[in-house]
Amino acid sequence: MGIYGALSTAVTGLRAQSFALENVSGNIANSQTIGFKRIDTDFVDLIPDAAPKRQTSGSVLAQAHSTNNVQGDVKGAATETYMAINGNGFFVVEPRAGQADGSATFSGANFYTRRGDFELDKSGYLVNGAGYYLKGLPIDAATQNISGSVPQVLQVSNAFLPAQQTTRVNYELNLPQLPKTPKYQASQSSGSELLSATDFMTLTPDQAATTTGAATTAGAATSSLASAGETLTIQIGATSRTYTFNSGGSTTMPAIDISDTSTDTIGEVLAAIQADLVTAGATGATVGLDGTGKIAITAGNATDTITVTDGTSGTSATGFNLANGTTDPTVATSTALAARVATVTADQTDDFLNQSVSGGAITVYSSNGAPAQIQMRWAKVNSTENGGAERWNLFVLTNGNATGSGTAWTRMGGDYTFGADGSPSPAIDHTDLPNLTVNGVLVGDIRLQHGAHGLTQFADPNGTAEVTTIKQNGYPAGEFVSVAVNDSGRVVVSYNNGQQLEVAQVVTANFNAVNQLKRMDGGLFAATSESGEPILDNGGGVIGSSLEASNTDISEEFTKLIVTQQAYAAGTKIVSTADEMLQQALNMLR
Template identity: 30%
Template sequence: MSLYGSMVTAISGLTAQSRALGHVADNVANSQTTGYKRVDTSFEDYVTNSTQRLHESGSVVARPDYTNSLQGSIAQSDNTLALAISGQGFFAVAQPAGTDAQGATEFSKSTLYTRAGDFGLNNEGYLVNNQGYYLKGWPANAAGTLNRTDLTTLRIDQSVFDPVATGSVGLSANLPADAATGTAVTSQVQIYDALGRQHAVSLNYTKGTGDAWQLAVSIPGTTPPTPVGTIDLNFGAGAGVPPGTLGSFSGATGLTGSGGGAGDPAQVGFSIDFGQGPQNISLDLGSFGSSQGLTQFSGTEYEVGSLTQNGIPRGSFSSVSIKENGDVAVNYDNGQSRTVARVPIVSFADPDRLQRADGQAFLATVESGEPLAADINNNGAGKLVTSALESSNVDIASEFSKLILAQRAYTANTKIVTTTDQMLQDTINMTR
């Protein structure tokens, strides 16, 4: 029995070392594969019968020892959509399962998890990595509010950015207190109508008596410019506020001025029709009694600090970017951007117990625990590194050491097989 047992044990050793060699080969072959997690080997001894007086030879088996939680090195990438996780967690991804009647991609109901963040836009606008897995995340509505109830595949809308008509103009400037009565100065602001077309509006100031100025709003381009309306601006002590600050409005024609005391908003409202109906615009001049906004201090020149408006022209799709907090932003050629989704990081209680779909994608199991999707760097999730990729966690030097050990152990087991065979042959020859 001992001779036959030694033969069986040696053959199990050959099988185990063969599997260990296969793990090494798989690791070395994928040493340059993005996000690959190496497989180590754990050997287990099977004993058939062992007492204080007797030990019968058993066998050995090789079990895979997964290293899903061991991070590979992170390197910068030229791909602006490339992502790497520093710390624990995975990206949630989906696998395509065909197309529907309209030719749109359909996806498997199972969610997979990967560290391979070499994502890019495909021809349908999906974020897909080089292994063909589609990135999932929390979608955002038009206001940028996230829907955290479910993870969905992220598809980037590459349509235009709709124009936004100007509704507010902000002005910070100083009218020259030393100017002579009748002095006229002008500011011009570009605003947008509902179709995204740009129009010029002139803000014309004329020095009155004392600390008063008249503001006339007009539309240039015609001779004379088309008037919109006028309003008187009253500054200083005569208006009950500190010198040089705006105190009140009066004498409005075609314009409306806000009321209130010191600290209240100082706003002038007017309406212009550019062909799409009346467009109401508010001119924000700061606050009453404040040196922020429109003032009248010493000087002979009209000085504009800032002149802004909130209208936006039509914009065409330019690019997609992913921020370090996971927000996916669509950028337009009008300088605007819009957050359309957020990429969470999914964590597990025991990531080494995930089931491999392949070397770069995994499925959740009972042993791994339930997936927990969280914001970046929250609830144990790692940080997100943009424009970067995580390399394989394979150490070539270590793998070659394992290779040598497996080879030596395999050779030793073959020696036992040949020796046992010879001994069995000698036993058979005893009967001759």
């Protein structure tokens, strides 16, 4: 190769070190550039073609080596729309192609960056510090699911969020087995904890009547209802009488002879039973046939209960056919012809509050966003200790402004009956409140969703209802407040009604050969044939309120700078030496 070869090789070394110095200079200059990826320098030796024993070390070529796969430090940021990617991937962005009617226009091209200092511009676009527009996937406002697969430029609207009517209230609570209402007295017999229907409504006397079987007449034979040896027990209030039927003797109450001429017809035996009950203390009670020819027993006092145990069959095989069980105007059973408190007037409110327990309250919203507060109270209407089942009724304050005889509280749903294990029997998944109006606000249809195990009756020493869940799905109209990016990579808009709506999903792009991307101005990269096509991901490690710093290490770059400077100086020495050797060769001619 000779002296000229050495000189040429030295020049390639100087050129390579100059290239390396340029990269070091650029890295240091961008040490504070957001998302910057430094460029290292690779040196490639160029060996002349010669026999193995005649080969020389040859020249050198400097090449750029990208570090796109090396992450910079992730730092927190106060701006909620700033974001960083923890791991591999790039934000998908697009430059503005032009402007029409004051708004940006786009060509649909995709570019990629790690620079995540995005902020809203005047049109609601998310633009980073280099002027590139963020792309992502829109989210359906109703389902909150991603609604597309092709990234598009994201634009956030600052319009009002329309009101959403409340249609469901998740409502779960435990009702105390013994509600300690203000009226409850531990020293009294059972029943002081129950709602007394007679305090809130005018009751008609209870009536126990046949529910099946053919009609009869007063002149029919008593034997068609009862046979000798059978019994019928009737209790009205505190008066209880058991009638025994026989044949071949005489009627002496409570023994009734079905062959006695004074009680051998249905009309006669019913009259005898009525007279006996009145004499025994059931004042005003009646026993006879109703307008349909069926037997009816009516209490004389509206507060008296009627309990029937019918052991008759008679020749008709149906006997008196009276429904066994208790008929009570205050508490209900499965066979009751009982009263239910449907509404509570304003002037009855104090009594009602003294006989019920609070069930919590929640604000709901009508279709136009008008608020209404649902206040709920629970009243226990029966208990096993009182001779019935464990039953409750739910009341809602439908008009808190009512006065006098105006309705204030309204019973909602049916009976809530609980078994011995404290769970509803039958199971109650929900309660519907149809066409609900509260204080003049038409809320509409609401479902109280209790769930499979959300409604229970367990013993509670405090005797109060313990609400464990109460939340609803409505809200009033809201004004735009701010936008942020959460750690799931979703763009979230906040409104002054407390609602947050996810409007878009930030996507990231990955490449098989990430270091083969083409670098462009502003921290931008373009896909090349060597990098491969982008692989889009909508769950790619986006971190909100953060920025990725440059991956340049100043101390490392200074080390490279020293090495490069010394290598360049050494190269110049080779040039000087080669020059001196040439001078010596030229001097040989003298």
